[in-house]
Every structure is written in C-alpha cells, then in structure tokens.
Amino acid sequence: MIAEYLSYPFVRYAFIAGVLTxxxxxxxxxxxxxxxxxxxxxxxSHVAFGAMAIAAVLSVKTELIVxxxxxxxxxxxxxxxxxxxxxxxxxxxxxxxxxxxxxxYLLLNMFSASAxxxxxxxxxxxxxxxxxxxxxxxxxxxxxxxxxxxCVFVCFxxxxxxxxxDENFAKATGVNASAxxxxxxxxxxxxxxxxxxxxxxxxxxxxxxxxxxxxMRVFHTFRQVVICSAxxxxxxxxxxxxxxxxxxxxxxxxxxxxxxxxxxxxxIAGRALNx
Amino acid sequence: xxQLTVKNLCPxxxxxxxxxDINFELNRGDYLCIVGENxxxxxxxxxxxxxxxxxxxxxxxxxDNFELNQIGYLPQQTLMQxxxxxxxxxxxxxxxxxxxxxxxFYSAAQKKLALSSMERLGIDHMKNRCYRDLSGGQQxxxxxARALCTEGKMLLLDEPATGLDPAATAExxxxxxxxxxxxxxxxxxxxxxxxxxxxxxxxxxxxxxxLQFFGxxxxxVKSPIKMAFRHQEGLAKLVDEPLCSRAAAGRNRRYFx
Numbered sequence: 001m002i003a004e005y006l007s008y009p010f011v012r013y014a015f016i017a018g019v020l021t022x023x024x025x026x027x028x029x030x031x032x033x034x035x036x037x038x039x040x041x042x043x044x045s046h047v048a049f050g051a052m053a054i055a056a057v058l059s060v061k062t063e064l065i066v067x068x069x070x071x072x073x074x075x076x077x078x079x080x081x082x083x084x085x086x087x088x089x090x091x092x093x094x095x096x097x098x099x100x101x102x103x104x105y106l107l108l109n110m111f112s113a114s115a116x117x118x119x120x121x122x123x124x125x126x127x128x129x130x131x132x133x134x135x136x137x138x139x140x141x142x143x144x145x146x147x148x149x150x151c152v153f154v155c156f157x158x159x160x161x162x163x164x165x166d167e168n169f170a171k172a173t174g175v176n177a178s179a180x181x182x183x184x185x186x187x188x189x190x191x192x193x194x195x196x197x198x199x200x201x202x203x204x205x206x207x208x209x210x211x212x213x214x215x216m217r218v219f220h221t222f223r224q225v226v227i228c229s230a231x232x233x234x235x236x237x238x239x240x241x242x243x244x245x246x247x248x249x250x251x252x253x254x255x256x257x258x259x260x261x262x263x264x265x266x267x268i269a270g271r272a273l274n275x
Numbered sequence: 276x277x278q279l280t281v282k283n284l285c286p287x288x289x290x291x292x293x294x295x296d297i298n299f300e301l302n303r304g305d306y307l308c309i310v311g312e313n314x315x316x317x318x319x320x321x322x323x324x325x326x327x328x329x330x331x332x333x334x335x336x337x338x339d340n341f342e343l344n345q346i347g348y349l350p351q352q353t354l355m356q357x358x359x360x361x362x363x364x365x366x367x368x369x370x371x372x373x374x375x376x377x378x379x380f381y382s383a384a385q386k387k388l389a390l391s392s393m394e395r396l397g398i399d400h401m402k403n404r405c406y407r408d409l410s411g412g413q414q415x416x417x418x419x420a421r422a423l424c425t426e427g428k429m430l431l432l433d434e435p436a437t438g439l440d441p442a443a444t445a446e447x448x449x450x451x452x453x454x455x456x457x458x459x460x461x462x463x464x465x466x467x468x469x470x471x472x473x474x475x476x477x478x479x480x481x482x483x484x485x486l487q488f489f490g491x492x493x494x495x496v497k498s499p500i501k502m503a504f505r506h507q508e509g510l511a512k513l514v515d516e517p518l519c520s521r522a523a524a525g526r527n528r529r530y531f532x
Binding site (some may be wrong): 038157 | 324325344347348350353359361362365367368372373379380381403405407408418421425431464
C-alpha cells in the first residue's frame with residue numbers, strides 16, 4: 001500500500017522534504033534545548049511569518065529571498081550571547097516574536113491583494129497541506145539546504161559540543177566561540193524557514209525540541225543523544241506524513257502528535273531503564 | 276623571566292574598573308591564591324586572565340614559553356551543565372579543541388592526551404559515565420582533567436570548592452597541590468577560604484577596596500591585612516567559612532569594609 005502511495009510524485013516529494021527538514025531540525029534541536037533556547041523555533045518562525053507577509057504585500061514571487069535574510073538576521077541578534085545586552089534572552093525573544101506576528105498580520109490585512117486573507121494566514125501558521133503541493137524546485141531547494149546544514153553540523157560537531165557545554169572555557173582556550181555561535185544561529189534560521197513549509201509557523205518548535213527531548217530521556221552521552229534524536233525525527237516525520245495522507249489530516253499537526261506520542265514512549269522507557 | 280607578569284592591571288566592564296592597579300609576578304611552579312571580600316574584583320580578574328573580558332587598563336605579560344591561551348581554565352559550574360547529557364570522555368576531550376583548529380575531528384594524539392589527563396586525576400574508569408550522574412567532587416575532577424588538556428603549564432581555578440562538602444573540598448585542594456608540587460604546574464586559584472589559601476599557596480594576592488597585598492604566604496601571615504581580617508570581631512568566622520555555607524546564607528550576607 002505504501003508503494004502505491006509512493007508512486008505519486010507529490011507524495012514522494014512530501015516524504016523527501018518532510019523527512020530531511022525534520023532531520024535537520026532535530027540535529028540542531030539538541031544544542032538549542034541544552035542552551036535553553038527551546039523557544040527560538042517559535043520566535044523565529046513568527047519572524048519568518050512577518051517576513052512572509054512583507055513578501056506577500058510586495059508580491060515577491062520567491063518568498064525565500066525576503067524571508068531567509070530577515071530570519072537569519074534575527075537569529076543572529078537573538079543567539080549572539082551578549083552579556084551586556086539591554087534586553088536579555090527570553091524577553092528579547094518574546095518581544096521579537098509577538099512584534100513580528102502583529103506586524104505581519106496587520107500588513108496582510110491592510111494591503112493584501114488576496115481574496116482569502118484569513119485562509120492565507122491560517123495556512124502560514126499551521127502549514128496546511130502545502131507540503132503535498134511542492135514543486136520539483138521546492139524539493140531541490142530543500143534537499144540542497146538540508147545537505148548543507150547536515151554537512152556543517154557534522155564538520156563542526158565537536159565545536160558545537162564545546163560551545164554548548166561551556167562557552168567560557170572554549171573562549172578561554174582560544175576557540176572562536178562567537179564564530180561558532182554565529183554558525184549555529186544561521187543554520188537555525190535556515191532550518192526554521194524550511195520547517196515552516198512543513199508544519200507552519202506555530203508548530204515549528206515541535207520539530208526542533210521533541211526529538212531532542214525524547215532522546216534525552218533515554219540516552220546519556222551527547223553523541224548518543226544526537227544520533228537517537230535524528231533517528232526519532234526521521235521515523236516520526238515519515239510516520240506522521242503517512243498517517244496524514246491516510247486519514248487526510250493536517251500534515252504538520254499529525255507529525256507533532258506522533259512526536260508527542262514518541263516522547264511519551266521514551267519517557268516511560270527512560271524511567272524503566274533508570275530503575 | 277617570569278611566566279606571568281601583571282602590571283598596573285585594572286580589570287572591569289565597559290571601561291569601568293572594578294579593581295585598581297593590580298600587580299603581581301608568577302614563576303613556574305608558583306601557587307597563587309587570590310582572596311578578598313565580595314565585590315573586590317576577584318572574579319573579574321580571573322575573567323580577564325582567562326581572556327573573557329578586556330582589561331580597562333594595564334598589561335598582562337607572558338614569558339617562559341607561555342601564552343595566555345594555554346591557561347587551563349576551570350570556570351564556575353553553570354546551572355545548565357547540571358543536567359547536560361555528556362560522557363566524561365566527551366567533556367575531557369573538548370579541552371583539546373583549541374589545538375585542532377578547523378579540523379573537524381580529534382586526532383589520535385589528542386585522544387591519548389585526554390586519556391592521560393583522566394588517568395592523572397584517577398577518573399579514567401568513568402570515561403563512559405554520564406556527567407550529570409556524578410557527585411560534585413567528581414564533576415570538578417572532570418573539569419580539572421579537561422583543563423589539563425590545554426597545555427598543562429598553568430591552571431586558573433575559579434572558586435573550585437563551590438558547592439562541595441568538606442571531604443570533597445579537602446580532596447580537591449590536595450589534587451591541586453599534587454599537580455603543583457609533582458608536575459610544577461603553576462596554579463592561580465580564587466578562594467574565599469583564607470585558611471586553605473594560607474595552608475596550600477606559596478603566594479597570596481589579597482584584593483580589597485582600600486588595601487591590596489601581594490607576596491609570599493609567610494609575608495601574608497605577618498601582614499596587617501591578614502591581621503585585620505583575624506582580629507575583627509566575628510570576622511574570622513565569616514571569612515573562614517567554606518563557600519557552600521556562604522551561598523546558603525546569602526540572605527544574611529555581610530560585607531567587610
């Protein structure tokens with residue numbers, strides 16, 4: 001039966017894009033959760049929503065041209081761990097998040113040429129079924145970006161670990177911690193823009209945090225957690241997309257529910273193993 | 276030439292100095308304890324030596340084949356590290372990172388270095404154990420082993436006894452003393468524990484708002500600044516208390532001026 005579904009190109013595209021996006025988010029998720037930045041997915045996707053509204057109002061054809069730079073810029077601003085920043089961590093995130101959300105919605109309402117504004121907004125927020133209407137170009141963009149993100153992550157794995165575990169120590173020994181923080185910020189933004197297509201602005205956080213949190217219930221070393229989190233992401237996103245096609249349920253929400261169930265399973269397993 | 280010379284150093288943030296004109300000189304194998312009341316600039320001095328903050332003015336001069344980024348730094352533990360999923364081996368190995376430049380993976384030599392510093396501190400048998408499952412004393416040993424992976428010529432310890440019970444504290448001090456005596460590693464340690472400082476250190480730097488002292492332990496014991504500390508009513512108890520109790524009593528914290 002799966003083979004039958006996979007004979008449709010749009011299903012294949014959805015699987016490729018969905019699984020790759022989930023994989024990338026889960027890799028970065030481990031670092032972000034440990035750095036206490038779980039909410040960055042939420043905040044940045046709201047920023048991306050705002051940017052998307054600007055792109056829509058300006059009728060830019062490829063939204064990515066506007067959305068990606070704006071999101072990357074905000075990610076750098078947020079993750080640049082500046083001890084002297086006037087507005088710190090969570091407050092800055094909350095401010096940016098609601099600010100760009102309000103700005104985006106306002107823009108869409110006032111200037112949008114589309115007849116169905118609330119429908120547009122809803123699909124941007126919840127991802128709708130756009131994953132099933134991906135074109136070949138969309139899939140290629142997604143594949144290239146994902147491969148790039150995975151390569152960067154693998155090459156800088158040890159540095160990312162060191163900067164996440166103890167930034168001050170890394171800096172003291174002459175590691176360029178700010179450069180690696182910058183890399184983390186940029187790939188976080190790229191992933192979030194990718195993930196928005198899949199699950200929409202509101203659920204992007206789920207793809208980032210759930211696999212990492214599940215893996216941390218059971219495993220105790222950084223490498224195990226990263227590998228397990230990647231595996232969880234691949235399996236639950238594939239399962240989620242498949243179920244949503246079968247039940248014709250919304251893709252994003254279905255993946256998140258599967259993630260949630262997996263997290264529950266891992267929590268129970270973790271508790272059982274530790275006793 | 277001295278390994279580390281600090282000349283008229285004013286550490287601080289955003290151009291505002293928190294301590295004035297600090298001067299001291301350390302040779303290989305010296306053991307310096309930095310003591311002083313809260314807010315005297317001890318932590319800022321350590322951050323400056325570790326290269327985390329730029330000094331407002333003054334100079335730090337290295338000699339004797341030593342560079343400032345070869346310092347083995349033991350920062351205070353952060354809240355985040357307490358539930359960090361990482362094995363002892365992974366953490367110690369991360370001490371070798373600076374030497375690998377842009378290379379993505381660790382070399383065999385670096386892995387050997389990490390293993391040998393774990394052996395030196397007697398934690399090689401828990402290489403695969405999870406950091407968050409260890410006791411406070413064991414965690415400090417792991418971080419000390421990581422610090423040894425940088426060149427191992429000088430260690431900079433920022434209140435290493437914070438949160439440790441008396442037995443673990445004593446053990447920590449004796450490990451550091453061993454490294455200092457047997458391997459001639461220069462030690463710079465910030466401490467609130469004046470008794471321990473006087474017991475183990477070869478040199479003392481006392482920072483204070485009005486008075487500053489740098490000299491050998493023998494000179495310090497006789498100096499008026501230590502006397503002032505001892506003779507103030509009830510003060511001896513305050514400064515000699517281990518740090519853990521200071522943290523617990525934060526609400527009633529008193530300052531010595």
